[in-house]
Amino acid sequence: MSRPRKQIHLAAHFPGVNNTTVWSDPRSGSHIEFSSFAHLARTAERAKFDFLFLAEGLRLREQSGQIYDLDVVGRPDTFTVLAALAAVTDRLGLAGTINSTFNEPYEVARQFASLDHLSGGRAAWNVVTSWDSFTGENFRRGGFLPQDARYERARTFLRTAGELFDSWRGGEIVADKESGVFLADAGAGRFTHHDSHFDISGQFSVPRSPQGRPVIFQAGDSEEGREFAASSADAIFTRHGTLEDGQAFYADVKGRLARYGRARDQLLILPAATFVLGDTDADAQELAKQVRFQQVSGQTAIMFAEQLWNRDLSGYDPDGPLPDIDPAPGENTIARGRASVRMYRDPLAVAAQWRARAAAGNLSIRELIIEVTGRQTFVGAPATVATAIDTLVQADASDGFILVPHITPGGLDEFADRVVPLLQERGVFRSDYQGSTLREHLGLAPLGEAARAGRAAGGAAPAVSGAAS
Amino acid sequence: MGRYPERREHVLTTAPPPALHLSVALDGAGWHPAAWREPRARPDELFTARYWADVVAEAERGLLDFVTIEDGLGLQSARYGQPDARTDQVRGRLDAVLIAARVAPLTRHIGLVPTVIVTHTEPFHASKAIATLDYVSTGRAGVRVRVSSSPHEAAHFGRRGVPALNLRDRADPAVREFIAGLFGEAADYVEVMRRLWDSWEDDAEIRDAATGRFIDRDKLHYIDFAGDYFSVKGPSITPRPPQGQPVVAALGHGTGPAETVPAQVGPYRLIGRAADVGFVTPHDAGQARGIVAGIRAAQDAAGRVGETIHILADLVVFLGGDAVGRKHRLDERAGEEYASDAALFTGTPAQLADLLQEWQLAGLSGFRLRPGVMPDDLEAITRDLVPELQRRGAFRTAYEAGTLRGLLGLGRPANRYAPAGRSRP
Numbered sequence: 101m102s103r104p105r106k107q108i109h110l111a112a113h114f115p116g117v118n119n120t121t122v123w124s125d126p127r128s129g130s131h132i133e134f135s136s137f138a139h140l141a142r143t144a145e146r147a148k149f150d151f152l153f154l155a156e157g158l159r160l161r162e163q164s165g166q167i168y169d170l171d172v173v174g175r176p177d178t179f180t181v182l183a184a185l186a187a188v189t190d191r192l193g194l195a196g197t198i199n200s201t202f203n204e205p206y207e208v209a210r211q212f213a214s215l216d217h218l219s220g221g222r223a224a225w226n227v228v229t230s231w232d233s234f235t236g237e238n239f240r241r242g243g244f245l246p247q248d249a250r251y252e253r254a255r256t257f258l259r260t261a262g263e264l265f266d267s268w269r270g271g272e273i274v275a276d277k278e279s280g281v282f283l284a285d286a287g288a289g290r291f292t293h294h295d296s297h298f299d300i301s302g303q304f305s306v307p308r309s310p311q312g313r314p315v316i317f318q319a320g321d322s323e324e325g326r327e328f329a330a331s332s333a334d335a336i337f338t339r340h341g342t343l344e345d346g347q348a349f350y351a352d353v354k355g356r357l358a359r360y361g362r363a364r365d366q367l368l369i370l371p372a373a374t375f376v377l378g379d380t381d382a383d384a385q386e387l388a389k390q391v392r393f394q395q396v397s398g399q400t401a402i403m404f405a406e407q408l409w410n411r412d413l414s415g416y417d418p419d420g421p422l423p424d425i426d427p428a429p430g431e432n433t434i435a436r437g438r439a440s441v442r443m444y445r446d447p448l449a450v451a452a453q454w455r456a457r458a459a460a461g462n463l464s465i466r467e468l469i470i471e472v473t474g475r476q477t478f479v480g481a482p483a484t485v486a487t488a489i490d491t492l493v494q495a496d497a498s499d500g501f502i503l504v505p506h507i508t509p510g511g512l513d514e515f516a517d518r519v520v521p522l523l524q525e526r527g528v529f530r531s532d533y534q535g536s537t538l539r540e541h542l543g544l545a546p547l548g549e550a551a552r553a554g555r556a557a558g559g560a561a562p563a564v565s566g567a568a569s
Numbered sequence: 570m571g572r573y574p575e576r577r578e579h580v581l582t583t584a585p586p587p588a589l590h591l592s593v594a595l596d597g598a599g600w601h602p603a604a605w606r607e608p609r610a611r612p613d614e615l616f617t618a619r620y621w622a623d624v625v626a627e628a629e630r631g632l633l634d635f636v637t638i639e640d641g642l643g644l645q646s647a648r649y650g651q652p653d654a655r656t657d658q659v660r661g662r663l664d665a666v667l668i669a670a671r672v673a674p675l676t677r678h679i680g681l682v683p684t685v686i687v688t689h690t691e692p693f694h695a696s697k698a699i700a701t702l703d704y705v706s707t708g709r710a711g712v713r714v715r716v717s718s719s720p721h722e723a724a725h726f727g728r729r730g731v732p733a734l735n736l737r738d739r740a741d742p743a744v745r746e747f748i749a750g751l752f753g754e755a756a757d758y759v760e761v762m763r764r765l766w767d768s769w770e771d772d773a774e775i776r777d778a779a780t781g782r783f784i785d786r787d788k789l790h791y792i793d794f795a796g797d798y799f800s801v802k803g804p805s806i807t808p809r810p811p812q813g814q815p816v817v818a819a820l821g822h823g824t825g826p827a828e829t830v831p832a833q834v835g836p837y838r839l840i841g842r843a844a845d846v847g848f849v850t851p852h853d854a855g856q857a858r859g860i861v862a863g864i865r866a867a868q869d870a871a872g873r874v875g876e877t878i879h880i881l882a883d884l885v886v887f888l889g890g891d892a893v894g895r896k897h898r899l900d901e902r903a904g905e906e907y908a909s910d911a912a913l914f915t916g917t918p919a920q921l922a923d924l925l926q927e928w929q930l931a932g933l934s935g936f937r938l939r940p941g942v943m944p945d946d947l948e949a950i951t952r953d954l955v956p957e958l959q960r961r962g963a964f965r966t967a968y969e970a971g972t973l974r975g976l977l978g979l980g981r982p983a984n985r986y987a988p989a990g991r992s993r994p
Contacts, residue, residue, distance in 0.1 A: 123783055167784070173774075176701035176776070183668075184670045186618065187618070203725050218671045239691055282612065302721050302722075302725045306616075
């Protein structure tokens with residue numbers, strides 16, 4: 101007997117400040133005006149998506165000592181935009197990336213609890229951390245955190261915020277006009293937390309919010325990150341979008357849940373995914389090729405190569421061969437404020453791989469960069485894309501996808517109009533919202549006493565994603 | 570105040586004074602501690618968006634310049650500087666910036682001025698939050714900066730100690746030094762917010778397909794602020810907001826000129842140095858005159874001669890034919906007579922209009938009214954006081970500008986980092 105078909109979860113990622121976003125397209129609108137955010141959110145809600153997702157970066161990126169100017173630059177404040185979006189949507193979840201290094205638990209907890217109240221239970225928090233003194237130059241404490249302490253900081257930050265969320269158990273607001281009792285318990289919100297990062301005590305000032313606390317997201321991939329997610333997160337934001345890769349990740353992380361007494365459906369695995377649609381598969385492939393060339397201009401290709409080589413390569417021709425010199429050894433100093441450069445753990449080996457791949461395919465620098473940074477997950481006619489998404493989810497490569505359009509703000513419209521109805525016809529995606537909170541959309545159990553006792557504590561650490569797209 | 574001037578019959582023989590600027594200060598169910606028990610109060614909705622949307626919409630129907638939204642980094646307390654463990658008054662609140670953002674798309678004209686506590690928070694975060702409030706409200710954002718002196722709020726952050734002082738003893742040099750430090754930090758905080766708002770020139774985003782550049786990075790600027798309390802590099806991650814500079818407000822308590830009341834030096838200096846709008850708490854027109862003189866002196870000392878700083882007096886208002894009786898009943902329910910830093914007004918809207926016009930002559934631009942009870946006293950402001958002032962030609966009859974700066978008669982400022990002539994007017 102086959103198991104019932106899994107329901108797919110879908111989310112919309114506001115296009116990021118990276119080269120996935122094609123700002124040169126004539127249809128490309130503002131990345132800062134509220135109307136763009138409202139457009140994407142309304143499209144996502146019309147399509148019955150689970151949530152909208154915002155990334156964050158707290159310092160503008162630089163390369164070779166100058167502000168990076170080839171991609172979209174600039175973004176609004178995450179909390180403020182999400183609160184405003186709560187006014188123009190009714191059901192859509194509102195997920196924000198908030199850094200645990202350059203914030204304090206009391207303030208972040210009151211902001212998320214407020215957002216959850218003001219949205220009627222739709223808030224989610226993607227917990228990230230950074231350590232770099234580059235970003236720290238914008239904040240009171242500067243780059244105070246040693247790199248290897250960032251996991252611990254994030255872990256204790258989340259645990260502390262959880263204690264604040266739980267300091268109101270619900271039901272304290274009586275507001276009985278007759279008896280004159282407003283608060284059932286004078287001690288509501290009382291907390292004390294002491295560890296090496298936070299030494300705080302007092303009374304939290306926001307009553308328990310509709311969801312109890314925001315839905316917790318974790319982004320990243322390390323061993324510690326996976327363990328943290330298994331212990332404490334409600335969803336993981338990953339980059340494992342292919343079948344085999346996704347299945348391996350999925351099996352690994354879901355397999356860790358039992359150790360924490362959690363059911364397999366209480367942690368969702370949601371890879372980021374891009375898409376290009378066409379009337380036919382051939383049309384879509386052609387369009388996708390054009391998009392890749394728009395995303396990786398000759399200049400952008402040189403910049404990407406510099407990030408690996410850790411050298412000035414401005415003298416190289418993007419339409420010519422890869423540099424035959426080796427990457428500069430040591431800490432990457434050419435690109436700052438960009439988490440991706442830390443992924444090159446062995447630049448010499450990566451450069452050798454790239455050279456081999458370029459030689460085999462007779463690829464220029466630009467063509468090679470297009471190949472190695474290709475971010476197109478789903479390309480095809482609507483029926484092809486719907487089938488691909490459903491197949492991956494049913495095969496346990498993921499529980500759904502966070503879709504990243506490459507055009508702002510209308511890049512999701514066609515997906516909503518042409519792909520979502522096909523998924524609904526297949527019976528694998530909701531045709532309307534069944535609940536009002538994000539926890540309900542995601543199929544997460546309501547938080548009860550048990551959840552308060554254990555889960556909020558957090559086991560391992562969230563991953564490092566200082567500048568997640 | 571117990572007595573009100575008789576309705577003034579003196580005729581304005583010269584040009585009428587400029588129209589008043591009117592705002593309301595929103596805080597929970599109203600400013601009286603027993604307000605939440607009134608028949609029309611909605612105490613169980615204070616943590617919902619619907620409540621805030623309704624009260625701000627009511628303020629907008631009254632064509633008010635702006636609303637402020639109170640905030641703090643701890644539970645409300647009736648005891649100065651420490652928690653009171655009371656359960657018979659409204660306790661708990663939502664973040665004011667997020668409330669403002671939540672109501673912004675639902676309103677079109679009214680300014681939104683949330684409170685931001687500057688003592689324990691990050692100016693970089695606050696700057697982009699207010700810039701973003703300006704985007705989501707298309708040019709109606711302001712911010713009221715407030716310091717936190719209480720040890721229990723400091724303990725929520727655990728980052729700095731607060732000296733064990735009796736803060737009411739303003740004659741104690743240690744208290745004065747501590748308070749001066751808080752206000753000095755506040756002024757630096759505003760300076761950082763303002764520099765960050767200007768750290769992108771208006772036309773920095775060029776989207777130049779020919780050169781592949783999204784921005785002209787020569788039009789982005791490091792702010793390189795280094796002060797006693799923090800250093801901030803910049804530029805902001807958020808482009809310059811629609812108003813260029815959102816409106817900055819601060820409250821300065823006091824009853825007279827700074828030279829007679831040394832404790833007021835900090836607040837007046839903050840307003841004079843950093844604010845576009847100062848809220849003050851005179852208890853009569855004479856005090857208002859002295860306060861205005863004190864702030865103008867601080868303004869001149871800060872090198873801002875000729876710039877507009879609006880001075881608005883705060884008043885807690887209980888309005889209606891039976892306002893005195895109503896306030897008395899509220900006091901009885903609360904178990905004590907309500908006291909406030911600001912003057913209390915009980916009377917009819919027409920009597921309040923008289924008082925506002927009289928005090929205006931002391932050099933005030935207008936008022937920030939604190940409704941004693943929501944929605945009763947808010948509606949008395951928007952539905953009775955405003956029409957009365959309109960009949961007297963003392964208040965607008967329609968919104969005349971699309972931005973908060975516009976409503977306050979403040980131009981769009983040049984960008985401090987742009988070469989002369991390069992800033993959009």
